[in-house]
Amino acid sequence: MRLSDKSAIVTGGASGFGAGIVRKFLAEGARVMIADINGDAADAMAKELGDKAVAQRVDVADGASVAQMAEAAQKLLGRVDILVNNAGVTHLPAAMETVSEEDFDRVFAVNCKSVFLTARSLVPVMKAQGAGVILNVASTAGVSPRPRLNWYNASKGWMNNATKGMAVELAPDGIRVNALNPVAGETPLLASFMGEDTPQMRAKFLSTIPLGRFSTPEDMGNAACFLCSDEAGMITGVCMEVDGGRCI
Template sequence: MSSRLENKVAIVTGAASGFGEGMARRFAEEGAKVVVADLNAMGAERVASEIGGSAIAVGTDVTVRAEIDELVYAAMQAFGRVDIMVNNAGFTHRSGSLIDVDEETFDLIADVNMKAVYFSTLAVVPIMERQGGGSIITTASTSGIRPQAGLTWYNASKGWAITATKSMALELAPKKIRVNCLCPVSGDTPMLARFMGGDTPEIRAEIRAAIPLGRLSTPLDVANAALWLASDEAAFITGVALEVDGGFDI
């Protein structure tokens, strides 16, 4: 066990499964105190209990500002600081015609993938500024760089996340707050079926065929990329949309 995040406190949203769970576990392995946040409170409790004493779980609806504020307050009460904020919670409509996406689904995509980043930024930036710096990481997507047919409104939300990351990085650099995002290709996570309109061996084979390195992304791939961005090894890295895609966007 190494300690690249020793003495650092990280909040990870959407951490009860998939990429978020991978990040929470990997950060803890590297010495971080981790706040495991998810709408699925039982799932968050499971992940935190398996990590052990260096983690707490907080049931959080990231679309509600008061719940984001409570999440950050819980982190401060438990660990006294916030060094890393990972906006990983995400939502997508099922792959299909853009005109078939109802307004309620569109609003949820906007609230989870976009507005939640705004809420968390309002909550953590004053804390990070007082501490002398910090790291904000958002899980965007290759869909924000290379849009996929059938996912128009999701693609747009992830393009927004990339642009917001770059603009935030410019504005927050004088405060020593680095802002980056991750752009994973389709991964072996519970959201795969919604992205692709199903999850069958044939669909997975089609995805693998489009990725030069020949496989889907994994939670560990994304967690290792996030770990580097969160660590002091990336102290001179800000405003980056890091492709974790096996060459898909080439």
């Protein structure tokens, strides 16, 4: 019960890596807000997981929606000890100059602007408490970028840099900030990363991962639980690769 008496918000919490983090946090004793743009999926998951889970529809790229989420979290959870910025999107694999402006704007709004918006709404809450943990879910794409996902790569590199800057600035306030860099996993984004979900494309992806498998929601939940627990009390500004050796 490493997160006993803690309250957490997990954005993009109704599917993929976010759902794995939600389930692990609940298993370790936390109260969790499942915040997702798919409100129906968040509601269904909260009902499945019991009284310690609550649902909230949020568009993480919209300031008013994020502010509403923060207000609801304080009301429903009592306090916010942990914020996991997990929601993310990508553009389809393409030559960098052919990606549409609409797709570029969407990637940076969801992957980058969201971190600013959640910080604007929740850092003051954590400062008032004198403690808090923020975990940003970036990607190995931000550490070791590959061709044809250029603007997605850049957005995740931004998240890693923002994590370190946030960690330095917020440390005197008792707030730790870290990031996770997963390799591709069995999530709704997998087909988008690959362009097409075929056995051949999966084999090509897996050949770049020394441990020979994708990241799983359980892998992410375990790593997130450690970094957000008091066991990691001396760890801040770390961008941890959960990638089976992909970035070596």
